Amino acid sequence: MERKIATGSAMAFIVLMGILSLFSDMTHEGARSIFGAYLSLARASAAAIGFVSGFDELPTSYEGIKA
Numbered sequence: 001m002e003r004k005i006a007t008g009s010a011m012a013f014i015v016l017m018g019i020l021s022l023f024s025d026m027t028h029e030g031a032r033s034i035f036g037a038y039l040s041l042a043r044a045s046a047a048a049i050g051f052v053s054g055f056d057e058l059p060t061s062y063e064g065i066k067a
Contacts (some may be wrong), residue, residue: 032056 035056039049 036049036053039052044052
């Protein structure tokens with residue numbers, strides 16, 4: 001028995017996952033870009049904003065070192 005592969009539904013799934021990834025990335029990057037402004041609205045000091053922003057970048061930097 002031969003199975004038919006539905007290429008149309010597979011392509012639709014790939015396109016939809018790409019769109020989902022696009023919106024997820026836009027939300028993530030948008031939130032990260034205004035993180036410092038939100039902390040300054042909370043009257044955080046410049047040192048606190050720098051520390052929190054740097055701590056946020058730590059996992060990304062660690063991945064680059066590990067690779």
